[in-house]
Amino acid sequence: MNWLSDNVNRLALLGAAAILIIVIGVVAKYFKQIKEGKSEGVLKEENWDGIGEYKNNSPIGWSLAFIGTIVWGVWYWLVGYPLNAYSQIGEYNKEVKAYQAKFESKWANPSKEDLLGMGEGVFLVQCSPCHGIDGTGIEGKAQDLTHRLLKKEVLDVIHRGSAALGNPNGQLGYPLGMMPPGLLSGADAEAVASYVAGGFKGSGKGADLFQNTCASCHGPDGRGMNGMAPNLREYDDTIVQHVLEHGKHGIIGRMPSFKGRLTPVQEKAVAVYIRSLSEGE
Amino acid sequence: MFSWLEKNPFFFAVGVFVVIAFAGLIEIVPDFAQQSRPVVGAKPYSLLELAGRQVYIKESCNACHSQLIRPFKSETDRYGMYSLNGEYAYDRPFLWGSKRTGPDLHRVGNYRTSDWHANHMWEPTSVVPGSIMPAYKHIFKNVADLETAYAEALTVKKVFNVPYDKDMNGDGKIDVPLGSFKQAKQRALQYALKVAQETKRKDLVDMVKQGKVPEIVALIAYLNRLK
Structure with a gap:
């Protein structure tokens, strides 16, 4: 009788025995009542074709439940439902709010490793379908994020200006506004483009022209004077944030805006991750 | 008072049904009618988008x-x-779908571009390495059926009063023009040319210039519209 050592089995057996005994007892009681019982009590005055009914008071438990339900009904109608009604959207808003609060407190001061990891996660979900999982732009289908600028891209912007590429007030909403088209042309444009795309190395015609024509907005080092104009040397936080907000319309095509889809910390993280792609070159 | 009703079980059953149905109607219909109104800014599909929806x-x-x-x-x-x-007010029928083998597409127009769709539909793994979606190369050759799309648009305009050829937002301009089939086709071809150029595929641009809209172009127009 090994199975009897188990408590649940013993309890089940005990329960079965109890049910059996109770059933036998109840059946015996009613059999006895049918055989020997006599009706008693005071009949009500009215009867239906000779069939009468005893006077019975409502049971106390039933009366309390009845009155309680009425009280609860009034409360539910006036307070319970109007003030506490469930709403799917309400629950969603609560969920988002709680998550944002947790996110902000957890990543109030993220380390560079945190940002890198977060940036990689966001990049793989939101950016990689176009820029590729390695960020190289899938053979020219999107911007190659391991380089800042290619020569043809610089030439395209010099030729068309930044307003022609999208936003009429300057494509990406930098404080210095739009870049006019055709600031340079021909061999001059070629020289500057080679200089910019080549990583601002060396001196000569390209470097001189850059200092004379481009540096007034983009800064003598091409870093955009602390966010006044686009940084031409690396993907700094500002340009990544601007592109995510405004989208981009360049020589390759149009990148949609990701406005409102990422938090400021996530945007920063994406910038950190994108910069990490071109490190070690 | 109602003993005559109790003697006629059939009419009694009809009466019960009417009473219960009425309670249901006044609870459900007003809310449903309110919720299913088009959201502010919702517009019916243009001819090309409708043709793309049929491809979809x-x-x-x-x-x-x-x-x-x-x-x-x-x-x-x-x-x-x-x-x-x-948002589904002009979807007949809506395309909620019931299973996500692939991702949701309800706002895909916000974060994908025409050229991406063309690359993806031609060879999905070229842009999404792990994708199990099949390639849809045949829709680059097939010509979209603008006639049927126009018939659908005209039908919903006449039967359901869908606001084609109407100024919906009160700025004095017609928001979604339809007009005659000739006008609508002309407009659809212009729109298709823009989309085809965005895909950067010469074969698609050439087809549109010959007056034939490839199914892929209509489909991309529809997907770009989903926002």
Whole structure:
């Protein structure tokens, strides 16, 4: 009788025995009542074709439940439902709010490793379908994020200006506004483009022209004077944030805006991750 | 008073049904009618978009892709704002789908571009390495059926009063023109040319210039419209 050592089995057996005994007892009681019982009590005055009914008071438990339900009904109608009604959207808003609060407190001061990891996660979900999982732009289908600028891209912007590429007030909403088209042309444009795309190395015609024509907005080092104009040397936080907000319309095509889809910390993280792609070159 | 009704079980049953149905109607219909109004800014599909929608249905995109973003943070993070009833006001039928083998597409127009769609539909793994979606090369050759799309648009305009050729937002301009088939086709071809140029595929541009809209172009116009 090994199975009897188990408590649940013993309890089940005990329960079965109890049910059996109770059933036998109840059946015996009613059999006895049918055989020997006599009706008693005071009949009500009215009867239906000779069939009468005893006077019975409502049971106390039933009366309390009845009155309680009425009280609860009034409360539910006036307070319970109007003030506490469930709403799917309400629950969603609560969920988002709680998550944002947790996110902000957890990543109030993220380390560079945190940002890198977060940036990689966001990049793989939101950016990689176009820029590729390695960020190289899938053979020219999107911007190659391991380089800042290619020569043809610089030439395209010099030729068309930044307003022609999208936003009429300057494509990406930098404080210095739009870049006019055709600031340079021909061999001059070629020289500057080679200089910019080549990583601002060396001196000569390209470097001189850059200092004379481009540096007034983009800064003598091409870093955009602390966010006044686009940084031409690396993907700094500002340009990544601007592109995510405004989208981009360049020589390759149009990148949609990701406005409102990422938090400021996530945007920063994406910038950190994108910069990490071109490190070690 | 109603003993005559109790003697006629059939009419009594009809009476019970009417009473209960009436209670249901006054509870459900007003809310339903309110919720299913078009949201502010919702517009009917243009001819080309409607043709693309028919391609979407024909290729059974809705078997693997849903068009319904539920109000959960995990979904709104990935796909954007949750879907509202009124956004489907001009969908006949709506294409909610019931299974996500692929991702939701209800706002795909916000974060994908024409050239991406063309690359993806031609060879999905070229842009999404792990994708199990089949290639849809045949829709680059097939010509979209603008006649049927026009018939659908004209039908819903006449029967359901869908606001084609109307100024919906009160700025004095017609928001979604339809007009005669000739006008509508002309407009659809212009729109298709723009989309075809965005895909950067010469074969598509050439087809549109010959007056034939490839199914892929109509489909991309429809997908770009989903926002």
